Amino acid sequence: STYAPTISTIIDRGYVERDQKSIKPTALGTVVTDLMIDQFNNIVDEKFSAAMERNLDKIEEGKADWVKTLDKFYKDFAKTLKKAEENLDGQRLKVPEEETDVVCELCGKRMVIKTGRYGKFLACPGFPDCRNTKRIVVETPGKCPKCGGKVLLRRSQKGRIFYACEKGAECGFMSWDEPTADLCPTCGSSLFKKKGKSPYEYCLKDGCGYKKDIEK
Structure with a gap:
């Protein structure tokens, strides 16, 4: 029941993109996935998802208390999150830039695809000397x-x-x-x-x- 909203969310955030009737990861999605596997391997593990599904079923059936279930999850997650914050302190993840055939009309360089707050856009690699950007059609x-x-x-x-x-x-x-x-x-x-x-x-x-x- 959460599959469709999840797919819409990761598409909207630029982690995956449509490829005809399929979806494929973007450069940003690949970087984020590698980070999650490295820092949150217990969360992205299939066994964790299966166990959480069973716990949610027990809550729905009245066999488990939702407050206690989420409290246990968050205590473990908080420790993992704190450790990840310490490991990544001061680091910035670099998303690979994809060169395009679009030529910057201001300086002549081939523009690259970058991912920003509102998705992908074209930017001149000559930044900061050239600050030209364009929307991707x-x-x-x-x-x-x-x-x-x-x-x-x-x-x-x-x-x-x-x-x-x-x-x-x-x-x-x-x-x-x-x-x-x-x-x-x-x-x-x-x-x-x-x-x-x-x-x-x-x-x-x-x-x-x-x-x-x-x-x-």
Whole structure:
């Protein structure tokens, strides 16, 4: 029941990225995973997850007290966390930079992909002499229901993902729901996916109203 929210979270934080119907780790995700294995090996261990699942089942069945269960977990975790903080004191993890074919128009160097607070972006490797940065354009399989243009993945100032037409203010279309490669059987427009406990695909074309529930 927590699988879908977990996947959404690690995608939003830049630890993994979609690769068609699969997901693959990013450079940031690989660095963080290596750190977790090195400093929190008892937490990322499969045996720990299995034991925690059993304890949660006992709580649900009324066979264990949730306060005592979490108290025991946190006491052990606090010791591990303190040790990791001591080991990593003053250290900064370096995420490998990925060179691109995009040329910085200010200095001529090939720009690299960096990961910031709100995800990936292009930056000039000539920093601090050159401070040029750009947003990475991420295309989705969907088409704009208003003008037929490409729908791009964007991030708000608070880091929330949304989807907008490539023509920006000229068109004005945006949606918080993810566009899909599926087409509406009624009008042929791209379908968008509404997530939640009862997910469904629906059409945003004015006057259409098509909707299809997604089988779990």
